[in-house]
Amino acid sequence: MVTYLDVDRPVAGASRVARRRLGFLARDRHVAYAFIAPAFFLLAVLVAYPFVLSVWFSLSDARVGSAGRYIGLGNFSHLLTSSIFLQTLQNSIVFTTAAIVAKTVLGIGLALLLFRVVYFKRLIRGAVLLPFIVPTALSALVWWWMFEPLYSVVNWTLKSLHIINHDIPWLPDPYLAMFTVILVNVWRGLPFFAITLLAGLMAIPRELYEAAESDGAGPVARFWHITLPLLTPVLAVVILFSTIFTLSDFNIVYVLTRGGPMNMTHLFATYSFALGLQGGQIGQGAAVSLFLFPILLAVVFVQLRLVRKAALYE
Amino acid sequence: MSRRSRALWARDMRPLFTVYLPVLPYVLFALFPLYFMVVTSLKSNAELYDVNAVPFWISRGITSDHYALLSTDTPFWSWFGNSLIVSVASTVISVVLSVLAAYPLARLRFAGSASFGIAIFITYLVPPSLLFLPLTTVVNWLGLSDTLWSLIVIYPTFLVPFCTWLLMGYFRTVPKEIEECAMLDGCSRLQSMLFILLPAAVPGVICAALFAFTLSWNEFLYSLVFVSPAELKTMTVGVFSELIRGDIYYWGALMAGATIGSLPIVVAYVFFLDYYVSGLTSGAIK
Numbered sequence: 001m002v003t004y005l006d007v008d009r010p011v012a013g014a015s016r017v018a019r020r021r022l023g024f025l026a027r028d029r030h031v032a033y034a035f036i037a038p039a040f041f042l043l044a045v046l047v048a049y050p051f052v053l054s055v056w057f058s059l060s061d062a063r064v065g066s067a068g069r070y071i072g073l074g075n076f077s078h079l080l081t082s083s084i085f086l087q088t089l090q091n092s093i094v095f096t097t098a099a100i101v102a103k104t105v106l107g108i109g110l111a112l113l114l115f116r117v118v119y120f121k122r123l124i125r126g127a128v129l130l131p132f133i134v135p136t137a138l139s140a141l142v143w144w145w146m147f148e149p150l151y152s153v154v155n156w157t158l159k160s161l162h163i164i165n166h167d168i169p170w171l172p173d174p175y176l177a178m179f180t181v182i183l184v185n186v187w188r189g190l191p192f193f194a195i196t197l198l199a200g201l202m203a204i205p206r207e208l209y210e211a212a213e214s215d216g217a218g219p220v221a222r223f224w225h226i227t228l229p230l231l232t233p234v235l236a237v238v239i240l241f242s243t244i245f246t247l248s249d250f251n252i253v254y255v256l257t258r259g260g261p262m263n264m265t266h267l268f269a270t271y272s273f274a275l276g277l278q279g280g281q282i283g284q285g286a287a288v289s290l291f292l293f294p295i296l297l298a299v300v301f302v303q304l305r306l307v308r309k310a311a312l313y314e
Numbered sequence: 315m316s317r318r319s320r321a322l323w324a325r326d327m328r329p330l331f332t333v334y335l336p337v338l339p340y341v342l343f344a345l346f347p348l349y350f351m352v353v354t355s356l357k358s359n360a361e362l363y364d365v366n367a368v369p370f371w372i373s374r375g376i377t378s379d380h381y382a383l384l385s386t387d388t389p390f391w392s393w394f395g396n397s398l399i400v401s402v403a404s405t406v407i408s409v410v411l412s413v414l415a416a417y418p419l420a421r422l423r424f425a426g427s428a429s430f431g432i433a434i435f436i437t438y439l440v441p442p443s444l445l446f447l448p449l450t451t452v453v454n455w456l457g458l459s460d461t462l463w464s465l466i467v468i469y470p471t472f473l474v475p476f477c478t479w480l481l482m483g484y485f486r487t488v489p490k491e492i493e494e495c496a497m498l499d500g501c502s503r504l505q506s507m508l509f510i511l512l513p514a515a516v517p518g519v520i521c522a523a524l525f526a527f528t529l530s531w532n533e534f535l536y537s538l539v540f541v542s543p544a545e546l547k548t549m550t551v552g553v554f555s556e557l558i559r560g561d562i563y564y565w566g567a568l569m570a571g572a573t574i575g576s577l578p579i580v581v582a583y584v585f586f587l588d589y590y591v592s593g594l595t596s597g598a599i600k
Contacts, residue, residue, distance in 0.1 A: 028424070029422075029424045029425075031503045031504075032418035032422045035414040035418045036418055036419075036430060038411050038415070039411045039415035039474050040430070043434075043475070046449070046452065046468060047445065049452070050448035050452055051440075053448035053451065054444070106340075113336055114337070116332070117333055119334075124337060126587050127341050127345055128344045129583075129590065130345065131344050131347075132594070133579055133590065134348065134532075134576045134579060135531065135532040135534070135576055137550040137553075138549075138554075138572035138575045139348070139351075139572070141351075141553070141554065141568055141572050142348070142350055142351040142354070142569060142572060145350075145354060145568070146350060151565075153369045153370070156365075156369050190340075195591060195594050196595050199595040244439055244441060245441065249443075250442070250534070250535050251534045268443065269441075269443030269535075272447065273535075277450070277539060282451075286447050286448065289445075289446075289447060292443065292444050296444070300435070300436050304432065304435075
């Protein structure tokens with residue numbers, strides 16, 4: 001009797017514990033799925049499904065009011081022979097490259113300066129971050145006003161300083177219009193670079209600089225051999241993020257130029273808008289916007305690899 | 315001045331030339347357009363359209379004409395109200411959905427957690443300009459076009475991924491042990507999340523709500539596409555599309571609209587600067 005009890009007891013106890021543990025885990029799984037379900041359905045119905053729909057549109061001759069039928073890669077081959085689309089492609093590359101380079105260089109500079117600011121720290125950080133927070137569609141309006149042909153404050157200043165003697169046609173001129181939209185994009189995007197890189201700078205251990213200094217490394221050497229290499233992962237992430245958001249920009253170009261003059265500032269988003277909504281050619285509009293997707297995928301791929309690498313180092 | 319005090323003076327003044335003077339152009343570049351926006355909105359038309367007047371400040375008296383024009387001749391305050399309704403509603407929806415989704419992703423192990431995490435990350439990066447065409451069709455099918463509901467339903471599609479990503483990071487910083495203690499005392503998962511984790515992660519929730527509100531207040535493309543009646547427009551679209559009629563630009567009124575349209579965000583920003591900074595960096599750093 002005693003031996004029986006002795007044998008039985010621990011077994012019963014263990015199995016009860018195991019059962020409770022199992023029930024606990026199973027309950028957790030149900031809880032997990034229940035908690036995730038609302039977000040999952042929202043994203044499935046309003047992101048994943050529209051994306052599939054967009055692919056379908058791009059393979060069809062859908063127009064406003066007609067469902068369209070399958071035409072294979074017709075839209076894509078048509079686009080690749082269309083001079084406006086090729087211009088859009090070129091604009092997108094110029095716009096994104098120029099804006100990213102400017103934001104990277106100016107952003108590193110600003111981050112290094114902000115790092116050394118001691119007095120009025122909050123005030124200065126707050127001021128340089130402001131363009132990122134204000135609604136872009138509204139701040140782009142003031143840039144439009146600043147470059148307005150007759151009353152441009154920029155022209156007024158340049159004329160007062162006797163740098164120019166006639167008004168510069170900023171927005172009606174194709175090349176200057178491209179310069180202007182890039183400038184506004186840099187104005188808006190620079191804070192993101194500066195603040196994120198500042199966070200990256202603050203994560204670099206101080207001891208490295210002290211060691212380098214005692215070894216006689218000057219400020220330039222310290223920047224090239226400590227700051228830049230250790231900032232590279234953050235810099236990569238910031239550049240990747242910004243590539244997507246710069247390339248897919250709609251607000252700035254739409255407000256300032258609507259893609260003009262002569263389609264010289266059209267980006268994928270504005271051209272897709274002009275074709276698909278204003279022109280009613282949904283199929284072609286969807287095909288244009290899908291050119292953003294491979295770049296999106298590339299960014300996600302690189303980003304996930306970087307995240308894994310960072311996790312390995314931790 | 316003795317040599318010693320001159321050396322001290324030079325050391326004290328050095329940051330002025332190596333830090334504060336170089337940072338000044340950046341500050342001016344960031345602030346000038348916003349300053350110019352406010353100045354233009356308060357300037358009389360006579361001075362505004364005088365090519366010889368100095369554009370940088372107001373020399374012939376401040377006027378509130380442009381603000382009055384907004385109130386009397388346009389449905390400006392309806393736009394303001396619409397933006398407020400849409401932003402508050404989509405913020406509440408998004409924060410609730412994101413807290414629910416972020417909790418299991420940060421805390422529980424379950425089949426598919428990694429792939430759902432990646433899916434959230436990908437949707438976080440999908441720009442609105444990729445989806446606005448098919449979403450127009452979906453909004454039509456749902457019978458929501460030309461209603462504020464269309465925006466309240468669609469805005470969470472870009473807010474939920476962002477907030478979930480942000481909250482996951484915050485939830486992971488709260489020690490697991492305090493929740494385990496609560497659950498040993500008989501708390502359910504839901505109770506432990508609501509009463510133990512959330513109070514400890516309040517800064518994260520505030521941060522997510524602030525960003526959700528800012529992103530929906532600033533949204534332009536979806537609002538431009540889904541809602542066309544003038545009195546149903548949101549702030550950003552209303553000011554842009556209703557104040558520009560043909561070739562006549564009401565620059566004073568445009569700038570007045572832009573000023574008031576930016577004001578709620580700027581006020582929130584001034585009060586919660588640190589939350590904005592942490593939200594901005596967490597997206598890229600965490």
